[in-house]
Amino acid sequence: MEEILRRTWAEIDLDALANNFREVRAAASPKAQICCVIKADGYGHGALRVAREFQELGAGWFAVSNLEEALQLRRGGIEKPILVLGFTPAEEAGTLARESISQCLYSADYAQALSRCAQKAGVQVHVHVKIDTGMGRLGFAFQDINRDEGTIQEVKAACTLPGLIPQGIFSHFASADEGTEGDLFTMRQYGCFKEITEALQRAGLAFQVRHCANSAALFDYPLSHLDLVRAGVVLYGLSPSGQLRAQPRLMPALSLRSVVSHVKTIRPGATVSYGREFTAEREMRIATVPVGYADGYPRGLARGGAYVLIHGQPCPVVGRICMDQLMADVSELEHVEIGHRVTLIGRDGDREITASQVAKWENTINYEVVCALSKRVPRVYMKGGKVDSIYNQLLN
Secondary structure (H helix, E strand, O other), rough: OOOOOOOEEEEEEEEHHHHHHHHHHOOEEEEOOOEEOOHHHHHOHHHHHHHHHHHHHHEEEEEEEEEEEEHHHHHHOOOOOOOEOOOOHHHHHHHHOOEEEEEEEOOHHHHHHHHHHHHHHHEEEEEEEEOOOOOOOOOOEOOOOOOOOHHHHHHHHHHHEEEEEEEEEEEOOOOOOOHHHHHHHHHHHHHHHHOOOHHHOOOOOOOOOEEEEEEHHHHOOHHHHEEEEEHHHHHOOOOOOOOOOOOOOOOEEEEEEEEEEEEEEEEOOOOOHHHOEEOOOEEEEEEEEEEOOOOOHHHHHHOOOEEEEEEEEEEEEEOOOOOOOOEOOOOOOOOOOOEEEEEEEEEOOOOEEEEEHHHHHHHHHHHHHOOOOOOOOOOOEOOOEEEEEEEOOOOO
């Protein structure tokens, strides 16, 4: 740990990532490739390092949100196919082709624009057609077999435009993580996707790769695995929801650590932090910790009952969380001094604070908690209990 300043850092357990990848591989159909979703800086875990790990473990594809994320992987040595799930300006057709990056194709207008730019650049772009079966974001609308029959010809016309190579077709489930409550709509979406892919095949348009299974569907809807499954949050050891029927044996990969920077005694009636929302009713010892909302530890957590772990013991956060610091009540601990480790997410002794617990305090989801970690938090990669590598975006 001498390679970083011991202020606040995230530890990423590469052995946990490997365990989670194996869980995904075991759950997926043997015929389905694994597509690792690495968007949002690998859900806050550091996209390039985790992509390298998953590539070594046998990932067949990677998926990202945008072109910049795809280029980060390519320039970092990732050789496997990469799919951009979202919008890329059509003017970047040349970049997509040169870097062998596949692009989501989601409307007739976008298809025409991408085709024009591809022809102008003298290239051909691999595309995956996005079908909106009920998510309501991007995609050619096909949510009702009778009503949206015209979409079949619309997709076929888009895929025959010059400069575009139709490689894949996909959709995204809206409620696959809702257990039995999501069954009806998920199967309706899958039925629509199956119908349009078969109709396109009858019309002479076949695709190499068909995919619609996200993290939740990967475990609860094996029928939807097709040619490829898109594993996202589960790779990082986080469950899409507590309603999954087939809960995998995941290992959370990320821990968030900091240190005690100051310890003081306050008297009854003293207030703590902005707005003076916390008033001491008795004499207390307060530890200051150099982590705040600019690091990705949200300002409102104290109101939700947040605590941190010091020496394996829970210490309540008191007062508003600041941009760069928070305060915790350490009155119950026998000995606390500057430099002692503080755990905000992760295990310390017999106790653990999960990202899902932090999400509950904030009234959000575990995805947001890990994705919110800022670039000023170094990522320290652990393997076999030892430091494997460190990624510090401010110093590197």
